[in-house]
Amino acid sequence: xxxxxxxxxxxxxxxxxxxxxxxxxxxxxxxxxxxxxxxxxxxxxxxxxxxxxxxxxxxxxxxxxxxxxxxxxxxxxxxxxxxxxxxxxxxxxxxxxxxxxxxxxxxxxxxxxxxxxxxxxxxxxxxxxxxxxxxxxxxxxxxxxxxxxxxxxxxxxxxxxxxxxxxxxxxxxxxxxxxxxxxxxxxxxxxxxxxxxxxxxxxxxxxxxxxxxxxxxxxxxxxxxxxxxxxxxxxxxxxx
Numbered sequence: 001x002x003x004x005x006x007x008x009x010x011x012x013x014x015x016x017x018x019x020x021x022x023x024x025x026x027x028x029x030x031x032x033x034x035x036x037x038x039x040x041x042x043x044x045x046x047x048x049x050x051x052x053x054x055x056x057x058x059x060x061x062x063x064x065x066x067x068x069x070x071x072x073x074x075x076x077x078x079x080x081x082x083x084x085x086x087x088x089x090x091x092x093x094x095x096x097x098x099x100x101x102x103x104x105x106x107x108x109x110x111x112x113x114x115x116x117x118x119x120x121x122x123x124x125x126x127x128x129x130x131x132x133x134x135x136x137x138x139x140x141x142x143x144x145x146x147x148x149x150x151x152x153x154x155x156x157x158x159x160x161x162x163x164x165x166x167x168x169x170x171x172x173x174x175x176x177x178x179x180x181x182x183x184x185x186x187x188x189x190x191x192x193x194x195x196x197x198x199x200x201x202x203x204x205x206x207x208x209x210x211x212x213x214x215x216x217x218x219x220x221x222x223x224x225x226x227x228x229x230x231x232x233x234x235x236x237x238x239x240x
Contacts, residue, residue, distance in 0.1 A: 011051040011125065012229060013152035013160045014042070015144070018060035018086055020165045020219040028060050034219075035090055038163075039097040041225040042130060046099055050229065051125040053155055054132050055148040056090060058082030076140035083144060084109060087134035100129040106138030118154055125155065145199035149206040160207075160214045161228050162198070167218035168236035169198050185237045188214075198238060207240060214238040 016038065023031025042052060061082035062075075070078075084105060091101040102124045104116040113134060114120065124131050136147040152160050169191070172180040188208045191198050198204065198216060207214065217228050217235030227233060 009050065009158045009229060011053075011155065011157050013053045013055065013148060013155065013157040014225065015148045015160060015162050016054060016056045016090070017164050017219065018057040018082070020163060021056070021086065021090070022060040024220060030060070030086075030089055032093070035093045036097070038090070038219070038225065039094045039099070041223060042094065043097050043099055044226050045229050046128060046130065051128075052130050053121070053125065053151060053157065054087075054090075054130060055144055055151060056083055056086040056132070056134070057144045058086060061085060073140040076136075076142075079144075080135045080138070083136060084113065084134040087132040088112065091130075091132055094130055100127070101132060102129050103132040103134050105135035107135060109135070121151075121155055142202065143200050145203035146206065149199065149203045149210075149212060152212055153206065153210045157212070160212060161225065162214055162216045163219035163225060163228075164216060165219065167221065167234065168216050169196055169238065171196070173197075183236050185239060187239050191238060207238075211240040213240050 019027055021030055021035055022028055023034040045052060058079045062079050087103050091103055094101050103113040104121060105113040106116045108115060116133065121131050133147065133151045136142060136144050137150060148160060166174060168182045169186055170180040170182050174180040188204055192201065192204050192208065198214065206212070215228050215233050215235060215237055217224050217233055221234065
């Protein structure tokens with residue numbers, strides 16, 4: 001967390017839920033008003049000198065694991081393409097708000113994206129470009145949660161900000177259990193031991209082994225990204 005004398009962190013990895021980008025009224029596609037609000041908040045942070053990488057989930061287009069009729073590897077490949085579509089759209093909204101953007105994928109994607117390299121990402125981040133890490137890890141059986149933590153570790157992010165459709169980490173699903181209790185703070189070890197659905201198990205272990213903290217908050221709350229980046233979070237702090 002930030003001290004009183006710090007304005008904000010220097011470099012973060014922001015994970016956006018695909019479902020959250022669909023807006024409050026629908027679960028698929030995009031809600032431009034929601035994405036524009038995200039863009040304006042990120043613009044504030046970029047203008048303040050923060051370096052920002054972004055990973056976007058693909059759940060507003062594809063949740064292949066729910067289908068038993070498609071090979072898992074192929075289903076995951078479709079999910080990777082869904083994340084690229086999301087990054088292409090969100091990147092353009094960011095550009096319309098005056099930011100420079102770069103979309104990187106771990107596999108060649110024609111002229112749509114740039115091939116991921118750490119040197120390329122570092123150069124772009126240091127120049128004030130918002131870097132979108134699309135396409136997951138490029139391999140099946142790994143989620144965008146794992147890709148988020150992997151890229152955060154690689155670029156030396158100080159923290160991962162998880163912008164979700166719910167406002168933090170609970171001891172049960174708050175949609176199913178009205179008595180579910182929200183944690184203000186919880187360790188990544190406890191998340192793993194309790195199998196809490198913050199990020200998947202592989203991503204949680206990566207966080208623990210590499211001491212990568214997370215902040216979990218609701219994307220829909222007013223100015224939530226800016227407040228989270230400045231340590232004014234109303235969600236859950238996941239410590240390491």
